[in-house]
Amino acid sequence: MLKLDRKLLLIAPTIVLVFIVGALVYTSIQIRALTSGEDTWSARRDFVASVAAGQKTMSAEQAIGLLNISLEVEARRAAALRDAYDLLLTLAGMTAACCVVLSLGIRRVPREHWPRLRFGARGAPASQPPALES
Numbered sequence: 001m002l003k004l005d006r007k008l009l010l011i012a013p014t015i016v017l018v019f020i021v022g023a024l025v026y027t028s029i030q031i032r033a034l035t036s037g038e039d040t041w042s043a044r045r046d047f048v049a050s051v052a053a054g055q056k057t058m059s060a061e062q063a064i065g066l067l068n069i070s071l072e073v074e075a076r077r078a079a080a081l082r083d084a085y086d087l088l089l090t091l092a093g094m095t096a097a098c099c100v101v102l103s104l105g106i107r108r109v110p111r112e113h114w115p116r117l118r119f120g121a122r123g124a125p126a127s128q129p130p131a132l133e134s
Helices: 008-054 061-108
Strands: none
Touching: 008 061
16 A cells, blocks of 8 residues: 655645636636626616607617627626636635644644744743653
8 A cells, every 4th residue: 555645745735726716716706797787788778768758769670789799708607606616616625625634634644743842940941852752
């Protein structure tokens, strides 16, 4: 049986967690990009309202084109939200797996190094490191 290095049990999940953080930042940027169309929403709504009120005219071909664009944008937005949802669930699962591996790895690493700062009775550091207990 292949014996895993103890440090590998701690390093590999940590590297994966770093990539997960990067993926979360990427996902948040992509979700923010989905809302970028809201900046011109009021102007577009006012234009459609003026066409409905008869203040501006629009041919049937232009109306069909506007509807097609609207449907295409809605389909793309829905697909992007589904993909972001799937990505977040995958990242959550990977994060949970990394936490499990890290907790198992931390439990397997023996406590060989105790804290170096041990204070004596008067607050001065002890001259000798503490002995390891078995």
